[in-house]
Amino acid sequence: MNGTLSLSKAAGEDAQIDLSAYNVIAVIPAYNEGRFIGSMVLSTRQYCRTVIVVDDGSTDDTAHLAQLAGAQVICHQENRGKGAALNTALRAALAQHPDAVVTLDADGQHSPAEIERIAAPILKGQADIVIGSRYLNASTETPRHRIWGHWAFNLLTSAASGVTSSDSQSGFRAFSPRALEVISFQSSGFSVESEMQFLVKQHGLRTEEVPVTIKYPDRPKRSVIVHGVMVLNGILRLIGQYRPLLFFSVIGFTILLAGLIWGGVVVDIYRKKLELAVGYAMISVLLTILGSLLLAVGFILHSVRGLILELQDEIRRK
Numbered sequence: 001m002n003g004t005l006s007l008s009k010a011a012g013e014d015a016q017i018d019l020s021a022y023n024v025i026a027v028i029p030a031y032n033e034g035r036f037i038g039s040m041v042l043s044t045r046q047y048c049r050t051v052i053v054v055d056d057g058s059t060d061d062t063a064h065l066a067q068l069a070g071a072q073v074i075c076h077q078e079n080r081g082k083g084a085a086l087n088t089a090l091r092a093a094l095a096q097h098p099d100a101v102v103t104l105d106a107d108g109q110h111s112p113a114e115i116e117r118i119a120a121p122i123l124k125g126q127a128d129i130v131i132g133s134r135y136l137n138a139s140t141e142t143p144r145h146r147i148w149g150h151w152a153f154n155l156l157t158s159a160a161s162g163v164t165s166s167d168s169q170s171g172f173r174a175f176s177p178r179a180l181e182v183i184s185f186q187s188s189g190f191s192v193e194s195e196m197q198f199l200v201k202q203h204g205l206r207t208e209e210v211p212v213t214i215k216y217p218d219r220p221k222r223s224v225i226v227h228g229v230m231v232l233n234g235i236l237r238l239i240g241q242y243r244p245l246l247f248f249s250v251i252g253f254t255i256l257l258a259g260l261i262w263g264g265v266v267v268d269i270y271r272k273k274l275e276l277a278v279g280y281a282m283i284s285v286l287l288t289i290l291g292s293l294l295l296a297v298g299f300i301l302h303s304v305r306g307l308i309l310e311l312q313d314e315i316r317r318k
Contacts (some may be wrong), residue, residue, distance in 0.1 A: 017120045022099040023117050025050045027092075028071070030106035034060040037106050039060035041069035044104065044112040052092055053106070056085040079187030082171075083195070094180040099123055101175045110172040114212050118174040121208045128179040128205040129196065131165060132172035132212035143216070153194065153231060160239045160246065165209065170233070172212050181204055181210040187240060191234020192256075198242040221268050248298030256291025259284050 026048040037050050037053065044051050053071040055063035057079035067073045074088055077228035086103065093101045100122040104110040121127040135150075150169055158164040171193060175183075182203045187195045200207050240247045267290065269277045 010151055017116050017123050019047050019116055022119075022123055023050075023097065024048045024102060024123075025052060025093045025096060025098040025114070026102045026104060026112075026115065027052045027054070027086070027089035028104050028106050029056055029082050029089060030058065030062050030065075030066065031079060031082075031085075032058045032060050032062060033057045033106035034058070034062045034065055036108040037062050038065040038069045040104065040108060040112070041066050041071045044115070044202045045070055047112055047115040048102065050093075052089050054085040054089045054092075056080060056082070069172065080295050082190055083185040083187040083192035086192055087185050089176070090180055091184075092149065094177065098177065098180075101180060103171060103173050103175075105171045109214050109216065111215070114172075117210050117212065118172060121210070122174045122176045125210040126206070127174075128176040128202060129207045130174040131167060131207065131209045132170050133165070133167035134170065134212060135166045136209060136211035137213065145230045153235065156232075156235055157194040157197055160235070160243055161194075162201045163197040163207070165197060167209070168197060169209055170212075171216075172214075179203075187234050187238065189234050190231050191238060194231070194235050195238050195242075198238055202242065207239040244301035245298045248294045248301065252291045252296075252298060253293030254291070255287050255294060259287030259289075259291055262287060 024047070025043045028037070028040060028044070028051065030053055033040075041051050041053065051071040053063070053066040053073050055066065055073060055075045057076045063073050063075050072092070074092060076085065076088070089103075090101060100119045102115050102118055104112065104115075107205070110132070118130050118132050121130045150167065154165060154168045157168040169190075173193075182205075183196070183199045185192050185195055185199075199205070236247075262280060266277050266281045266284055269275065269280070
């Protein structure tokens with residue numbers, strides 16, 4: 001089903017795949033995860049032929065421990081963000097001609113034992129991207145405040161991208177070679193998972209969800225509020241990049257409407273007092289002009305984006 005998400009619990013549970021018969025590569029972006037990275041790599045190597053760790057400018061011994069555990073390690077000299085680390089890791093994985101690529105977080109939240117469940121729809125040719133959802137299980141260990149935040153982000157991302165997901169923030173995912181060939185993340189931070197839904201819509205990728213277990217072995221590195229604001233800011237930027245008509249038209253129409261309402265106030269004052277409220281009138285004119293300009297920008301960027309996508313498709317076909 002192109003450009004949509006199939007919520008397929010049975011697909012993951014009923015799948016019986018011999019991973020040893022396939023070239024399944026695991027990629028793990030890591031930043032200062034020395035406490036967990038060694039055990040994560042060792043556990044993951046039981047299920048995947050190759051584990052690629054991208055050390056995203058860590059200041060601890062993450063890279064050294066990952067290498068000792070048997071991972072292929074790629075180092076960024078400075079911290080560039082999760083999106084940049086995933087771009088590096090997925091390009092490196094694609095060069096090794098995988099049958100499927102699985103992404104895991106480095107902090108021990110994801111269980112490598114569930115890699116078979118995540119990879120199965122890819123290896124069976126049923127999907128291009130598989131999302132491991134913590135919310136398809138009957139119960140979840142997710143803290144309540146995280147559930148509320150995830151619900152809000154799911155709603156916003158689904159509405160903006162046109163692709164629904166029960167867990168838009170899950171980093172436990174699997175990709176087909178076709179998906180790896182067409183996706184490239186513009187997000188550098190933690191909104192990269194949300195960006196995947198925009199890319200699914202853009203490239204008509206087949207997507208499924210399977211249930212996974214998410215653990216929280218350690219306290220978060222940053223405040224939940226700070227993390228939430230970072231994700232929200234990233235999602236709003238994605239809407240501007242991938243859905244410029246929606247982004248600018250909503251803002252532009254709101255400002256234009258405010259300008260027209262303000263103009264109505266000016267008319268009403270003049271009708272009652274026969275006086276021109278110059279200050280109110282100037283505000284009305286400015287809001288009306290600004291709203292109209294934003295609407296025009298939305299249409300222009302929408303058209304330009306369409307031309308760019310057509311050009312990219314032609315280049316890809318050649």
